[in-house]
Amino acid sequence: MQILIKKFTSLFWVIEVLGFLGMFFPLQIHALKAPFHPSDVLPVLPRQVSWPILNYLNGAADLLPSFVGAALPANNTLDWKGACFYQNTAWLEFHNKTGSQFGGGTLHLKISHAHSWTCMDLYIFATPYRVTWDYYFLSREHTLEFNEWDSEAEYEYVKHKGISIFLMQAGMLGTLQALWDVFPLFTNTGWGENSNLGFLKKHMGASFEQRPQPWVTNVSVDDIHSGDFLAISKIRGRWGGFETLEKWVSGAYAGHTAVCLRDSEGKLWVGESGHEDKEGRDIIAIMPWEEWWEFELKKDDANPHIALLPLRPDIRAKFNETAAWEYARSMDGKPYGYHNLIFSWIDTIDGNYPPPLDAHLVASVMTVWSQIQPSYAANMWNEALNKRLGTKVFSWTCYLIR
Numbered sequence: 001m002q003i004l005i006k007k008f009t010s011l012f013w014v015i016e017v018l019g020f021l022g023m024f025f026p027l028q029i030h031a032l033k034a035p036f037h038p039s040d041v042l043p044v045l046p047r048q049v050s051w052p053i054l055n056y057l058n059g060a061a062d063l064l065p066s067f068v069g070a071a072l073p074a075n076n077t078l079d080w081k082g083a084c085f086y087q088n089t090a091w092l093e094f095h096n097k098t099g100s101q102f103g104g105g106t107l108h109l110k111i112s113h114a115h116s117w118t119c120m121d122l123y124i125f126a127t128p129y130r131v132t133w134d135y136y137f138l139s140r141e142h143t144l145e146f147n148e149w150d151s152e153a154e155y156e157y158v159k160h161k162g163i164s165i166f167l168m169q170a171g172m173l174g175t176l177q178a179l180w181d182v183f184p185l186f187t188n189t190g191w192g193e194n195s196n197l198g199f200l201k202k203h204m205g206a207s208f209e210q211r212p213q214p215w216v217t218n219v220s221v222d223d224i225h226s227g228d229f230l231a232i233s234k235i236r237g238r239w240g241g242f243e244t245l246e247k248w249v250s251g252a253y254a255g256h257t258a259v260c261l262r263d264s265e266g267k268l269w270v271g272e273s274g275h276e277d278k279e280g281r282d283i284i285a286i287m288p289w290e291e292w293w294e295f296e297l298k299k300d301d302a303n304p305h306i307a308l309l310p311l312r313p314d315i316r317a318k319f320n321e322t323a324a325w326e327y328a329r330s331m332d333g334k335p336y337g338y339h340n341l342i343f344s345w346i347d348t349i350d351g352n353y354p355p356p357l358d359a360h361l362v363a364s365v366m367t368v369w370s371q372i373q374p375s376y377a378a379n380m381w382n383e384a385l386n387k388r389l390g391t392k393v394f395s396w397t398c399y400l401i402r
């Protein structure tokens with residue numbers, strides 16, 4: 001077995017999430033005022049402390065975001081009772097401030113009757129095309145701007161179905177903290193990469209040691225034959241994070257595979273699922289070896305670690321190249337196959353995820369992640385859920401969070 005190792009970098013980047021965390025810090029100041037409710041200050045306690053308290057107070061089910069309704073245009077005002085603020089109303093106003101084709105909108109929220117001085121409500125606002133968060137600490141009218149609808153489809157959707165609003169319990173911040181274990185896996189930073197390695201070590205006992213140079217074996221293309229297998233482990237960026245979870249749920253140490261094929265002229269190709277096409281979709285593709293290899297060496301930001309596993313001569317003799325090509329061509333251009341993949345790990349109502357992951361955490365990750373990689377996250381869940389439910393539905397958000 002020959003191992004082709006790409007260099008193993010470690011960069012330290014400024015962590016964007018700190019900014020995200022930062023938005024909760026004002027709480028600390030207000031938390032000093034009395035009277036307060038214990039769950040109000042949970043977010044500012046260290047997780048080791050806050051989780052047991054939280055579990056005692058609520059139980060896991062209370063951590064699920066709840067759908068409070070959809071804010072619709074004009075006279076259809078939505079009202080609901082929050083966790084902190086007991087009287088809330090929301091309505092949607094369309095505008096065309098940017099003069100774009102479909103215009104945008106303003107979501108008006110009137111928040112009042114807080115049950116204590118220190119509490120806050122945390123909301124997720126979703127359309128099939130976007131997810132955003134906000135939190136409210138003060139009784140007053142708040143607005144949330146949607147400068148431009150993403151497309152005619154979003155415009156039409158919002159006109160008829162409104163903007164879905166999900167309430168997260170105040171204690172949900174505890175879960176958000178748990179996200180920091182999982183969320184950084186998906187960031188394309190040295191921090192994300194180290195998070196992946198740390199996660200695999202902690203949860204799978206897998207250790208990573210830096211190899212001596214050179215990191216790329218000088219393999220000759222002539223030595224690669226039809227049927228030879230490429231086992232790939234990506235540890236950085238969106239694929240890195242996804243592969244980490246995949247490795248973990250499946251127990252494998254490779255998160256991705258590809259197969260080599262030679263055509264009748266002897267030219268070497270690689271059949272791979274998860275190739276990004278021009279429209280940004282992940283599809284099954286057959287690529288010339290040179291192109292594939294060049295990409296892996298120079299352009300793949302997932303820091304791939306690739307092992308070439310050639311077929312044993314006797315097995316190679318049995319490998320039916322014609323049949324392999326027939327199959328590869330029949331799959332070329334098809335979607336990546338998230339449906340198969342995800343449902344290899346989501347196959348029961350509960351108990352799908354090894355701790356500390358739970359369905360809710362996954363939903364939350366996907367929510368956050370979809371802000372980073374909107375089309376990717378949407379594709380993944382759409383494909384998977386539509387396959388499972390036999391539907392052609394718009395959004396994973398509604399399934400996961402309800």
Ligand SMILES: *[C@@H]1O[C@H](CO)[C@@H](O)[C@H](O)[C@H]1NC(C)=O
Pocket residue numbers: 074075
């Ligand atoms: C909203 O209600 C007001 C008063 O009831 C009415 O004049 C107005 O036309 C309504 N607007 C829409 C868009 O239905």
Ligand SMILES: *[C@@H]1O[C@H](CO)[C@@H](O)[C@H](O)[C@H]1NC(C)=O
Pocket residue numbers: 096098099100101102103
């Ligand atoms: C918004 O304004 C632009 C420019 O005036 C116009 O072309 C577009 O149709 C408007 N969109 C809507 C939804 O009114």
Ligand SMILES: *[C@@H]1O[C@H](CO)[C@@H](O)[C@H](O)[C@H]1NC(C)=O
Pocket residue numbers: 214218
């Ligand atoms: C790899 O092989 C090629 C051709 O055999 C040779 O020119 C090149 O110097 C080799 N590179 C390394 C790093 O050994």
Ligand SMILES: *[C@@H]1O[C@H](CO)[C@@H](O)[C@H](O)[C@H]1NC(C)=O
Pocket residue numbers: 320321322323326
């Ligand atoms: C190889 O596959 C082709 C196409 O499926 C089939 O026609 C042929 O008989 C197979 N060859 C052998 C040796 O099994």
